[in-house]
Amino acid sequence: MSKKTVSSYDLLVSPPEVVLTLLAQGINEQFKDLQDNYSILRQNKDELNSLLIPALPRLSALYMCEGKEDKAASVHSVMEMATQPVKEWGIDYFAKDDFLYREIVLIDPETLVPTLESYELAIEAGGYGEDQILERKYHNQVRELVKSARSRKDELYTAIREFIVRHPLATSREIEEWKDNLKFPRARSMLTNFYRDIPSQWTHKGLVHKCSHCDGLLKPHPDKKRYPDGICVVSQCRRKGVFPKTDEELVADDLKLLQNQLLTYWVGPGLDEIEIYDAAFKAGRDATLYPYSDACDISLEDFAVGIDAKSYSSASLLIKRLNTSIGRLVEYDRKIIAISDELNDKAGVYMNTLRLQRNSAAKNVDFMSVSSLIKSIKSGKI
Numbered sequence: 416m417s418k419k420t421v422s423s424y425d426l427l428v429s430p431p432e433v434v435l436t437l438l439a440q441g442i443n444e445q446f447k448d449l450q451d452n453y454s455i456l457r458q459n460k461d462e463l464n465s466l467l468i469p470a471l472p473r474l475s476a477l478y479m480c481e482g483k484e485d486k487a488a489s490v491h492s493v494m495e496m497a498t499q500p501v502k503e504w505g506i507d508y509f510a511k512d513d514f515l516y517r518e519i520v521l522i523d524p525e526t527l528v529p530t531l532e533s534y535e536l537a538i539e540a541g542g543y544g545e546d547q548i549l550e551r552k553y554h555n556q557v558r559e560l561v562k563s564a565r566s567r568k569d570e571l572y573t574a575i576r577e578f579i580v581r582h583p584l585a586t587s588r589e590i591e592e593w594k595d596n597l598k599f600p601r602a603r604s605m606l607t608n609f610y611r612d613i614p615s616q617w618t619h620k621g622l623v624h625k626c627s628h629c630d631g632l633l634k635p636h637p638d639k640k641r642y643p644d645g646i647c648v649v650s651q652c653r654r655k656g657v658f659p660k661t662d663e664e665l666v667a668d669d670l671k672l673l674q675n676q677l678l679t680y681w682v683g684p685g686l687d688e689i690e691i692y693d694a695a696f697k698a699g700r701d702a703t704l705y706p707y708s709d710a711c712d713i714s715l716e717d718f719a720v721g722i723d724a725k726s727y728s729s730a731s732l733l734i735k736r737l738n739t740s741i742g743r744l745v746e747y748d749r750k751i752i753a754i755s756d757e758l759n760d761k762a763g764v765y766m767n768t769l770r771l772q773r774n775s776a777a778k779n780v781d782f783m784s785v786s787s788l789i790k791s792i793k794s795g796k797i
């Protein structure tokens with residue numbers, strides 16, 4: 416049996432650790448569904464939990480990638496396998512001595528209930544679903560990485576995240592210069608992995624169209640009337656409008672594009688964050704982006720004002736989360752949540768939902784749209 420090199424796993428949609436976490440989440444959620452409905456498990460897309468559905472083909476891909484027989488084609492065999500330690504599933508990667516979760520059993524073989532360790536693996540990611548898991552993975556990676564820089568850790572955290580948010584597309588040279596300027600050699604390989612080559616189908620005959628609004632990539636779209644230059648890969652940018660390409664002549668071979676999860680979870684929300692930060696900086700305020708390794712998105716005069724920008728499409732979901740916790744925004748004298756302008760409807764339904772339903776953790780939070788916050792910062796009201 417040949418041991419596969421780590422690089423052969425690059426073909427997978429998600430790394431093996433993420434596949435296992437996704438499976439643990441699917442099993443835990445599926446168990447809850449079954450309990451609620453008193454039903455039995457059937458291999459049917461309408462009845463399988465939405466987290467379990469993507470976990471199964473990803474597990475199959477892992478077998479195939481190691482040249483093994485696929486044991487994950489049936490949900491029943493996966494459930495049975497889950498009563499055995501992960502290292503015994505016939506996947507080399509999971510059996511490696513240094514694989515952190517090799518001893519984990521996801522389902523108790525006697526009671527057929529998800530085990531406590533499977534629950535812990537499911538919640539450890541800090542969010543549910545593949546994108547959330549990967550997003551947290553990047554956050555944690557950066558935080559863990561900069562920890563060792565001790566007194567420079569907050570400065571490095573900001574420098575890394577700011578570059579990423581401002582450069583969804585970057586030339587290899589820009590990336591090299593960024594890494595040199597950080598003067599933190601340990602970060603080099605991780606930062607390289609945040610970027611990837613541009614898929615050829617996302618180019619316009621080998622040329623890259625850069626979005627004039629977010630600096631992201633405009634990929635070709637069949638509706639040439641609506642998207643003559645292509646459609647932006649950053650969903651929050653798409654919500655703000657259709658923007659033309661920049662005038663630059665950009666060749667795909669010279670450029671790298673951020674990984675999808677970073678485009679969605681860092682660059683997208685970052686559009687408002689950067690706009691607020693740049694306006695405050697221009698107005699001569701003592702502004703910091705992602706202070707103290709992400710205590711909030713932007714602070715003014717250290718702990719005087721803390722601002723978090725949010726772009727949830729559902730106001731109810733947002734206020735529910737904020738009522739549970741506002742995170743480290745709690746450390747600031749004035750706490751502001753800035754809402755993307757495009758969510759602030761004319762009738763004020765979105766803002767009213769937030770203001771009327773705030774309580775517990777969110778009771779001292781001010782809600783403002785990004786543009787009214789910027790106005791207040793410029794006029795010195797905030």
Ligand SMILES: [Zn+2]
Binds near residue numbers: 626628630648653
């Ligand atoms: Zn864009």
